[in-house]
Amino acid sequence: MSKREQREQRRSGQFVANDEAGFLCKLLRYRRHSDSDKQAATSTVATTTATTTTTATNVATSAAVKLRRRVQRQQRPQSTAFEMSNKNKELMNDIITNCKLKNGFGPGVQPAAATSPTKRPLSPDHPNPALPITETPSPAMNRMGWALRTLLVVDNSSCLKDRKVSGKLIRKCAPGTELVDWLVNLAPIVHTRAQAAGMWQALLEEGVLTHVNKEQPFKDKCFLYRFRLDEEGGAPAAGIPQAEDLNAANEHIREALSALFQRGPDATLRMILRKPSHERTPEELELVFEELVHIAALSHLSTSIKRELSSIIVFEAHAQAGTILFNQGDEGRSWYILLKGSVDVVIHGKGTVATLKTGDDFGKLALINDAPRAATIVLKENNCHLLRVDKEHFNRILRDVEANTLRLQEHGKDVLVLERVAKQRGQHSAFKYTVMSGTPAKMLEHLLETRLGQTVSGMDPFLDDFLLTHIVFMPVVQLVDELAN
Helix, strand or coil: CCHHHHHHHHHHHHHHHHHHHHHHHHHHHHHHHHHHHHHHHHHHHHHHHHHHHHHHHHHHHHHHHHHHHHHHHHHHHHHHHHHHHHHHHHHHHHHHHHHHHHHCCCCCCCCCCCCCCCCCCCCCCCCCCCCCCCCCCCHHHHHHHHHHHHHHHHCCCCCCEEEEECCEEEEEEEEHHHHHHHHHHHCCCCCCHHHHHHHHHHHHCCCCEEECCCCCCCCCCCCEEEEHHHCCCCCCCCCCCCHHHHHHHHHHHHHHHHHHHHHHHHHHHHHHHCCCHHHCCHHHHHHHHHHHCCCHHHCCCCHHHHHHHHHHCEEEEECCCCCEEECCCCCCCEEEEEEECCEEEEECCCEEEEEECCCCEECHHHHHCCCCCCCEEEECCCCEEEEEEEHHHHHHHCHHHHHCEEEEEECCEEEEEEEECCCCCCCCCCCCEEEEEECHHHHHHHHHHHHCCCCCCCCCHHHHHHHHHHHHHCCHHHHHHHHHC
């Protein structure tokens, strides 16, 4: 081999070596870069994974918080609505149960587990209009009730039937509406349903007829009523009356219907006066007012005061003579007007000092002066009827009127009632009192004594009223005679 060939071979070997060395260097550099890239990638992946995990954890946490809050917001009104729904259901059940009981369709005994509140009984200050006002019915009312019941039982189409209500058998009872229908068809003198309802109420207030649960006066509604004879412990309710009983009932019924027709309006009025104030309808208030106008003890009161009294005045009845209405020294709680019967006025150490009769009133002085009772009031007769105005209403309506009222009496009767004239800004009256009521002679005498010889002012209501209306209660001839005397 020539030297030249040897040099070229060595040069190519160097090139190969150089190439191999270069390749190895590149390979080493690649491995180093690959390892670093792997480490970087691993760290990047780890960092990314950690970041992603943290972010996911935060997102999950915030989502859980939001979800919890949303659930709480949704659950709160739902639970409240659920509770309100339960309360409404309980309230409706109570209302339905009470209505059934009042109508006579409820069970006789409430279960022990019932949670509905029991009805608070009426206090003695608020008489129950569903209860009778006498201890026992009068013979006349008993006879009327017997005659009506006999005809009802014989009538095959009548409403008086045995009814099984809530598992309890109620003998011979009927709804108020059907009793009214039957009575209107029976009696030609009865023209309206209100008249028929008043006649049934006259029987109820004496205990001849009763509401099955003794919670309602007679009403032209679906409340169930029955006769006293058909109550438990009364006379046998079964069986059809004999022919002689039917004949006797037919003979008595015309007289009975006439008597009941006359008693009906008074029974209706007493029923209204035993109602609480808030249950009296405008028509009932007007009826009470028309009756108050004719009560002598209220004659000195103005029309507006009588209208106020019609909503708060109360009727009460006492069956037994000897009952003490109140004792001397007691706190004054009411003012009384005697509608029927009589009472004795008894003072310690003196005995009976007076007897008050129908139309008299008593108990007012203790309310006006806010002082204890000055005497004891004892009922002298059975079945005394009174009107009562309680202290709170008296103070609100009548105290100022009574404190500013003067009465002139002769032989125990008012002959002239004067009321103090209230002073009003911008108006002046020369007279301290104005006439509220009196006899014609006393009013004329008062007019002459206070006006004669004095200058008559432009405003004198009593003089104007006397000159305009005297012709009604004192004709001209009588007026001339009185002036001459």
